[in-house]
Amino acid sequence: MDKETFKKRFINHSDEDLILMATKNAEKYNPEAVLAAKEILSERNIDIETIIQNEKANELAAQEEFGDFNDEKRYIESLSPLEQIKYLSEKRADFEENIEEIVELNNQNLTNEEILLNFENILNAIKENEGFGDLTEIHSKENYFLTSNIIDEKIIEIPSSFIERIEFANKLAKKDFRKKFNRNIFFGLVLITLGLVFAIGTGGGNLAMYSIIATGVIFFIRGFRGRIRLKNGSQNLLQAYS
Numbered sequence: 001m002d003k004e005t006f007k008k009r010f011i012n013h014s015d016e017d018l019i020l021m022a023t024k025n026a027e028k029y030n031p032e033a034v035l036a037a038k039e040i041l042s043e044r045n046i047d048i049e050t051i052i053q054n055e056k057a058n059e060l061a062a063q064e065e066f067g068d069f070n071d072e073k074r075y076i077e078s079l080s081p082l083e084q085i086k087y088l089s090e091k092r093a094d095f096e097e098n099i100e101e102i103v104e105l106n107n108q109n110l111t112n113e114e115i116l117l118n119f120e121n122i123l124n125a126i127k128e129n130e131g132f133g134d135l136t137e138i139h140s141k142e143n144y145f146l147t148s149n150i151i152d153e154k155i156i157e158i159p160s161s162f163i164e165r166i167e168f169a170n171k172l173a174k175k176d177f178r179k180k181f182n183r184n185i186f187f188g189l190v191l192i193t194l195g196l197v198f199a200i201g202t203g204g205g206n207l208a209m210y211s212i213i214a215t216g217v218i219f220f221i222r223g224f225r226g227r228i229r230l231k232n233g234s235q236n237l238l239q240a241y242s
Helices: 003-010 015-022 031-043 048-078 081-108 112-129 141-153 160-201 207-231
Strands: none
Touching: 003 031, 015 031, 015 048, 031 048, 081 141, 112 141, 112 160, 141 160, 160 207
16 A cells, blocks of 8 residues: 555544654564654644654653663662662662652652642552651652642642542541651650669769660650650641651
8 A cells, every 4th residue: 555545544644643653663564654644744734853852852862761771770789788788778868868859850840630640640659558658759658748748739629529539638647657756755765764874873974874875755756746746636747858
């Protein structure tokens, strides 16, 4: 079948279908069919050659990113177990420090509908896993609260179908925070007790012992204040990055 025959067949196809035919799906079609699709697009004043170049550039960028990933993977595998722990800990710390900026950048160019879809995917993952994921996963507590804050700032209306899943996520978050505050209280009491015991045992203690006691007091106050805020239902408390 020649190009002109293909053009007659494709003339009523949408721009999107023809672009796919001339780019991502080009290998699936007869070369004459691809040429016909390109000519129809050109006649519709669509710069298909620029689109093709952009597609190739995106593919190259993806390949380079994949190559960087493999290079880092090989580097990590070359390290000793202790060096791997140190390297991955540093990477995680850097990620934690920039998590808010990362989430904001990921949502920056999305439409309101796309942000809601992203938020729904987070809610579905939390519901499916019955809990929050690790910091780097879509259903992490940080990603959930930061995305919900973006929705609030943009005054995006949340569909009523989301409410049950949001309540489920908030319930899990409160449970996690309660455990965190209880740990703070426990560690605070342990440090205060140890500091006092050593201070009394050494006849007044030293600066190090007083530092331990002061740290314990800080942990205890944070945990105690957190429990009070949680009990009062303070929404400001439920900020995973604060």
